[in-house]
Amino acid sequence: MSDHYEVLICGGGTAGLTVAAQLRLQDTPPSVGIIEPSDKHYYQPLWTLIGAGVFPREESQRNEADFIPDGADWIRDAVATFEPDQNAVILKTGRRVTYDHLVVALGIQINWNAIPGLMDVLGKPGTGVCSNYSFETVSSTWEAIRNFKGGRAIFTEPLTGVKCGGAPQKIMYLAEDHFRRSGIRDKCEVMFCNAKGSHFSCPHYTPALLDLCDKRGIEIRYKTNLVELRHASKEAVFRNVESNEETVLKYDMIHVTPPMGAFDFIKQSPLADANGWVEVDKNSLRHVRYDNIFSLGDCSSLPTSKTGAAIRKQAPTVVANILADRAQRPATASYDGYTSCPVVTGYGRLILAEFDYTKEPCESFPFDQSKERYSMYALKAYGLPRMYWHGMLKGRM
Numbered sequence: 001m002s003d004h005y006e007v008l009i010c011g012g013g014t015a016g017l018t019v020a021a022q023l024r025l026q027d028t029p030p031s032v033g034i035i036e037p038s039d040k041h042y043y044q045p046l047w048t049l050i051g052a053g054v055f056p057r058e059e060s061q062r063n064e065a066d067f068i069p070d071g072a073d074w075i076r077d078a079v080a081t082f083e084p085d086q087n088a089v090i091l092k093t094g095r096r097v098t099y100d101h102l103v104v105a106l107g108i109q110i111n112w113n114a115i116p117g118l119m120d121v122l123g124k125p126g127t128g129v130c131s132n133y134s135f136e137t138v139s140s141t142w143e144a145i146r147n148f149k150g151g152r153a154i155f156t157e158p159l160t161g162v163k164c165g166g167a168p169q170k171i172m173y174l175a176e177d178h179f180r181r182s183g184i185r186d187k188c189e190v191m192f193c194n195a196k197g198s199h200f201s202c203p204h205y206t207p208a209l210l211d212l213c214d215k216r217g218i219e220i221r222y223k224t225n226l227v228e229l230r231h232a233s234k235e236a237v238f239r240n241v242e243s244n245e246e247t248v249l250k251y252d253m254i255h256v257t258p259p260m261g262a263f264d265f266i267k268q269s270p271l272a273d274a275n276g277w278v279e280v281d282k283n284s285l286r287h288v289r290y291d292n293i294f295s296l297g298d299c300s301s302l303p304t305s306k307t308g309a310a311i312r313k314q315a316p317t318v319v320a321n322i323l324a325d326r327a328q329r330p331a332t333a334s335y336d337g338y339t340s341c342p343v344v345t346g347y348g349r350l351i352l353a354e355f356d357y358t359k360e361p362c363e364s365f366p367f368d369q370s371k372e373r374y375s376m377y378a379l380k381a382y383g384l385p386r387m388y389w390h391g392m393l394k395g396r397m
Contacts, residue, residue: 001073005033007322008089008099010079012036014308014392015105015297017067018315021395023322024069030326032072033097035079035089039064042135043388045308048167048344049381051132051141051255052174059385061135067393079106082269084290101292101322104271104278106263108163108298108306110134114259117229127231128253132171133163144253145175150187151252153179156226158259159195159241163298165305166200166341166353168192168257169209175255176216177346190218191249195225195241201305202355205343208370212345226256266299277301282357283334285318292325294318302337304357309340312392338362342380350377 007023007030009016020032046060068074077091088098110133112119121127123140128148130141153175157168172192179185192213199213199220200206213220221238224247228237236254238247262276271287273279278295279288282302287293296314298306313335320333337357344350349372354362363369369376391397 001075002031002033003096004098005073006030006100006326007032007103008097008101009034009103009105010089011105011107011297011299012038012041012064012068012074013105013107013297014388015107015311015315016103017041017069017393018311018395019103019105019296019318020072021067021069021393022315022319023395024071025395026323029071030100030322032069033075033099034068034072035075035077035091035097036064037076037078039076040135041067043385044163045342045380045388046385047132047135047138048170048174050138051130051145051171052178052344052347053142053146054347054381057135057139062389069395079265081265082271084270084287084293087292099292101294101325102290103318103322104266104293104295104299105297106266106299108161108260109263111259111261115226115229115256117231118256118258121229121231122256128234128251129229129231129256130253131256131258132167133258141171141255144255145178148175148179148184148188148253150184152189152191152250153253153255154191154193154236154249154251155255155257156236157192157194157196157257159225160259160261161306162257162260164307164341166343168194168255169199170344171255172218173212173216173343173345174347176218180216181347190216192218192220193224193226193236193238193249194220194222197222200343200353202353202359202361204355204359204361205351205353205370208351209343209345212372229254229256262299271295273301275301282337284321284331285314285335286321286331294322302335304337305339305341307339307341308388308392309354310338312397313338342376342384344377344380345372348374348377350374350380352376352379
């Protein structure tokens, strides 16, 4: 295994593997190294439906080895520090790897411990505290939903950016639908505590989602951020993000979307912007200070939603610009901020939101995608996972 690569990729998740696969499919592919410590790969968009009991969690898991492209080296280690002035990455084992081009695709850090009391009970039977945001805890969401007999069910969204901006409310719609189908809806209070000031990032789809909440009797509290769980008394402490006033709400079930942010070793590196993200030009995806570094996906500073659909459009831009650099041609590929959020609104129903940097809809189908449809649910549940495993991660789309 080499200590130098023409393209070194940090991260073997969705973004890293997609870029690696597309590079290795070239007629004269560059040498590619992929730094990734995990031996499992997860299709995380499925966790919403797993949390709602539609699929077992094993459906979302595959072996990482099965998706390392032919000819690429899998460096089973983790990044410790970046040395961009020396074109080098230092690994946790102390190994130093150099590169011609670097792609940083390390995902996002989930800050579970930022909410005192959460980790004491998260996913434990009988506590009613659950989260879809890890493979280890996602099954607990379905256990909490199906065992819920009535009372107050709270669903939270933090002030920070999160993986798939719509996910915190998707599981709420599915839970509410399950309560209704189970005949207990009249015994349930469903509440969405959203630390942000708006319901959805693209205004075009907001009225449909708010109308849905109104019709289903879901209470929404904006600028209401979860800051603590008092599990002994089943109380959740929320803080208003403007006034700092605290509110304590009793819960019988609570689905927590934890705060998220950039990894500490990125924050402390020369690659970071003021918020800790890898600082890149939003169109070229090239680092603003280091011409031979690119970043995409959740760890980048791109001002768009952090979704796999966004990565599907970002990856070809990174690949095209790296190949142009290598051929000493102008690098003109540009990303327009496209992202997609399939908002599951119930069992067999979905609103497919698609938009770009302008927050205007960029819809793929010749009908109003702000309407709930089974066809879009089927695409989410059955079509997109197959496209992911057999197309995107293989560099074919």
